[in-house]
Amino acid sequence: MAAFDLTALVTERLLLRRLAAADAAALHAVYSDPEVTRYWSSTPWSTLEQAHQYIADADVGLASGAMLRLGIECAATGQLIGQVALYSFDQQNRRCDVGYALGRAHWGQGYLSEALAAMLGHGFAALGLNRVEADIDPRNSASARALERLGFRHEGLMRERWIVGGEVCDTAFYGLLRRDWQARQSR
Numbered sequence: 372m373a374a375f376d377l378t379a380l381v382t383e384r385l386l387l388r389r390l391a392a393a394d395a396a397a398l399h400a401v402y403s404d405p406e407v408t409r410y411w412s413s414t415p416w417s418t419l420e421q422a423h424q425y426i427a428d429a430d431v432g433l434a435s436g437a438m439l440r441l442g443i444e445c446a447a448t449g450q451l452i453g454q455v456a457l458y459s460f461d462q463q464n465r466r467c468d469v470g471y472a473l474g475r476a477h478w479g480q481g482y483l484s485e486a487l488a489a490m491l492g493h494g495f496a497a498l499g500l501n502r503v504e505a506d507i508d509p510r511n512s513a514s515a516r517a518l519e520r521l522g523f524r525h526e527g528l529m530r531e532r533w534i535v536g537g538e539v540c541d542t543a544f545y546g547l548l549r550r551d552w553q554a555r556q557s558r
Contacts, residue, residue, distance in 0.1 A: 397451035410508035465501040
């Protein structure tokens, strides 16, 4: 997919770029933190190999047009602080899912909203998406607020969808339509 041939997305404070092997330790630091993965559908990472596999999977997804996963780099420091991804593309319906993670030291500073806005803008403009979906643990109020700030609407709840580490968890579904995104951008 030609739209996946981007070099990077640049925001005021961030560089969203392709993940590289050198990012493995930084990614592992994010995903091995139990606070970061508290509301994920999997347990925290325990090995650096998981980070290497994650990067390899991102490369395969990029090459096949199945996933666009970019690292979130702080422009001021050059430090990789998280990732944002568009994945599970449905070409016929011009729809995909969005996922993200941010290192705990960078929470509450607007980085996630900034990265998501850049990725959503790219998805709607360059990829021609009509709809982007997110599913989160309903207890993750910070994630819900980040989505809602960008115009996502809560669309439903699927009860007991995940069992992670023996804990049964629900999923809250959010959706954002292209026309709603465009209306917010023109304000």
